[in-house]
Amino acid sequence: MPIRFSRELTRYSTGYPPKGCRYCDRGSKMVLYITGICAEDCFYCPLSEEKKGKDVMFANERRLEGDGWKEGLLEEARRMGALGTGITGGDPMLFPERTSEVIGILKSEFGKRHHVHLYTTGRFDVDALERVGNAGLDEIRFHPPIAIWKQFRFLGRDAAEGDPIEASAYHNIIFEARRRNISTGLEVPSVVDPASGGNLYSEGLHVILDYAAREGLEFVNVNELEASHTNMVKFSRLGYSLAGDSMAVEGSLELAVRTIGKVRNANPDSPTVFHICTSSYKDSVQLRKRLIRTAKRVARPFEIPTEDGTLLRGLVECSDPQGVARILMEEFGVPGELLSVENGTLLVAPWVLEDIGSRIDGVCYLSEVYPTWDGLEVERSVI
Ligand code: SF4
The missing domain is CATH 3.30.70 (Alpha-Beta Plaits)
Structure with missing residues (x-):
């Protein structure tokens, strides 16, 4: 049976979107926050105060705690009829034991076809990757810290051997994930340059997307930058304004479209699929479809x-x-x-x-x- 996508999903895709996104698009993916702890401190981090920096777990809106957390996890997945799970945080790979346990629970309860994708900074070692890979992880999305995006210029096919730069570690773990046949890509926000000048985030975005295309990663998801209650003050200090009456940062979508266009022109033969996840899509399609699906079931x-x-x-x-x-x-x-x-x-x-x-x-x-x-x-x- 052909899989139907919403028009919104493919509107900003250069090809077949990653499998994790296809489940989101049908509202059949459970969102699992496995921890609020993360080693980074991105200024644009959207995590709520309830989660940020705290070792808490949520399956969709349901807090998982105490001895009954596993039952809560499965019950939430059953309520919505989840066909897959997106594991996020914080950084799930700071807790590889817990993360692989959860993947194992989901796979043994709902079968191997229950699709699991995971979002991480990429700051972990091969043993941790081995664990989640053995547990059955299907897809991994890397979000290296923005401060080192520009270093990815030196990585990839033309990299000088042994470049003593921080990004090499991320490059190596991306390579290891691909070697283990885990569907591998990047998931990064489209961060516009602050009005006051300073750090050129747009240049970093171009470099890291170009790296993905040169390397032929399976996909790159670019998220439209969004304001939340926790990052709003920093955003206004940087001079960002919101697009219309939405929470999307003005100029972010345009920057993503422009950058993807440039990267594709420079790498016409690259197999990498670029996809932009807009703020309105997240609300009007992903979340809404999940709610509709759950409402019908319960x-x-x-x-x-x-x-x-x-x-x-x-x-x-x-x-x-x-x-x-x-x-x-x-x-x-x-x-x-x-x-x-x-x-x-x-x-x-x-x-x-x-x-x-x-x-x-x-x-x-x-x-x-x-x-x-x-x-x-x-x-x-x-x-
Ligand atoms: S990597 Fe993700 S969870 Fe960690 S601080 Fe950055 S945005 Fe927040």
């Missing part, structure tokens, strides 16, 4: 999955939810599966409440919640 008889990926249900605020539930069943003949009392709140199928809500002793609402573990309420309106 909706109970009294909830309606919406096309925005939320669950719509009726809610009654009253002093005696059990008593009102009984009245609904006994006096109005509402089937038991169309209502539930949870945490002291009466939930009822929205169409039932719209029909008979005015005759109930309580305030009736339509409530829209995310199908996520925390069930965050998006909107509530009185019926």
Whole structure:
């Protein structure tokens, strides 16, 4: 059966996008934060305060902790019907033992075809690579620190043997990953130059993309630079502004398009596929499709999955939810599966409440919640 991609996925791709992205595009990839710890301190790091620098684990929005973390991991994967998992951090490769254990758990529970990709800085040794490779890692995405991107000019086919530069270590581990038949590429942000001049990030981006093309890496994912609550202050100090009413940094997408164009012109025979992941794509396609997929799977008889990926249900605020539930069943003949009392709140199928809500002793609402573990309420309106 041919695999269909969204138009948004292929809009900024020069070829067949990496497999990890194809699962994201269908909303079938679980996001696993394996730790918030990282040896780098990128100024653009988008990690939230809840995760950054802390050794915490999350499967999608669900915190994994205590003795039950493995059950939580599998339950979250089952809820959304995950066909793959993207392992991120922090840097997962700072914890190769934990990372390989997780890969092993996912592969043995969901089969070898459960696709696992991993995002890392590349600061680790061959033993760690061996571990995750043996556990079944399918795809690895390197994000070397931005401060050394320009050093990649000296690496690759024309590299002088034994160049005493930091980037050599990254080059070597990339080589080792490819040698082990792990699908290997780069995943880097498109960092525009600050208004105040200084560090020319755009030049570094060009150098590292050119390195990937010369080396014939399988793919390069370039992320449009995004502001978050944690990096916003640094961004404004550097003079960055946001594009329209989005969180994307102005000029980042254009820089990525321009740089990829130049690199492809200089390396016309390179097999490397370049792909730009835009900020709007992440929100409107990846996240939305995951929510839609989950909502359809977890909706109970009294909830309606919406096309925005939320669950719509009726809610009654009253002093005696059990008593009102009984009245609904006994006096109005509402089937038991169309209502539930949870945490002291009466939930009822929205169409039932719209029909008979005015005759109930309580305030009736339509409530829209995310199908996520925390069930965050998006909107509530009185019926
Ligand atoms: S490598 Fe990634 S997780 Fe680590 S500081 Fe940089 S952006 Fe944050």
